[in-house]
Amino acid sequence: MERYSGTCPLTRRQIADEYFIESRNRLLEIAAFLDRLERAAEGGSERDFRVQAFQEALQLLCDGEEARVQRVQMLLSDPSTQLKAQLDQKSATGAHDHWRGEEL
Amino acid sequence: MRYIDHHAHMVSRTTDDYHQMALTGCVAVTEPAFWPGWDRLSAAGFEDYFRHITDFEPKRAAKYGIQHYCWLCLNPKEGEDRELAREVLARIPRYLECPTVLGLGEIGVNRVTRNEVETFHDHVALALEHNQLILIHTPHLEDKWKGTRVIIEALLQRSELKPGRVLIDHAEEHTIEMILENGFWTGLTLYPQTKVSLSRAADMIEMYGSERICVASACDWGASLPLAVPEFVLEMRRRGHSEALIDKVVYQNTVEFLGQSPNFRLQG
Ligand SMILES: [Zn+2]
Secondary structure (H helix, E strand, C coil): CHHHCCCCCCCHHHHHHHHHHHHHHHHHHHHHHHHHHHCCCCCCCCCCHHHHHHHHHHHHHCCCCCCHHHHHHHHCCCCCCCCECCCCCCCCCCCCCCCCCCCC | CCEEECCECHHHCCHHHHHHHHHCCEEEEEEECCCCCCCCCCHHHHHHHHHHHHHHHHHHHHCCCCEEEEEECCCHHHCCCHHHHHHHHHHHHHHCCCCCEEEEEEEECCCCEHHHHHHHHHHHHHHHHCCCEEEEECCCHHHHHHHHHHHHHHHHCCCCCCHHHEEECCCCCCCHHHHHHCCCEEEEEECCCCCECHHHHHHHHHHHCCCCEEEECCECCCCCCCCHHHHHHHHHHHCCCCHHHHHHHHHHHHHHHHCCCCCCCCCC
């Protein structure tokens, strides 16, 4: 991120003043989502690649490296350029299954 | 505050939305042809839609002092059906004569299939044949990086195509650089819950600059905000950005890109 240092006109203190409360709220939403998954009703416990990608993304946020948004975006993306033979579904699901075919 | 929303599906919005947009400084909207949320049965269905956005919608917008322009195509969500695409494409040229049509759009890909890419190529060829501007839809979520990459590679194959006449829309953090570094224009489209937020759009302007970037609401029949652009202006002001920078990304840049079409004439 060094190449972008100083591009936000606010100081660190001002960024915290402006964005802490709303970011805190989002953090709690994520915590609640993870807790909700653990409280889930019986059934449907099979591997879900979306949740798996989500959990990997959370790890990535804590690794101390830069460009977090770009790296989360790529973690959630299909990284190939291979064309699909035909339309499988109309809408995207939000995460790419990087683990398809892997025994987990 | 003045702004142009270059990506607004007004056929899905109420007159109340036009009213609010007018009150917040919207002077013009451009409406890309898109998917209504369900598949149309025939090319005739598209033709009625083209009549809607070239004739009825400009009149509705004018009542609020907003200029309405549009883009024509068979959208990426229906691009898998090659036969339908051929029929719709054959009907487009005569609508290009309409005085408020700016070009072909929003063309692109959805799930990045072979047929979708073929349909995309056909649209690009039609745009070049008729010397039209191009507005491109990039796929959302996990398909965005792949779709954007495939689209850019397809466009770069065409030596006769000028990147400055193409706007590749719905850019995000992982696609904006590849769009800009190849000379294309790009759009940041703002959504209330999914995709790009107001604050991330402001982050991207800070990190990637304000050249060849336009900001839009992409409001349609789904969860979206017709007032997303003025909300974005407030977000930029919250960070202390200058009115000149804000005006550039919500108005002047858009005028510069759209002004390449002889049909785009801002009045007043
Ligand atoms: Zn759209």
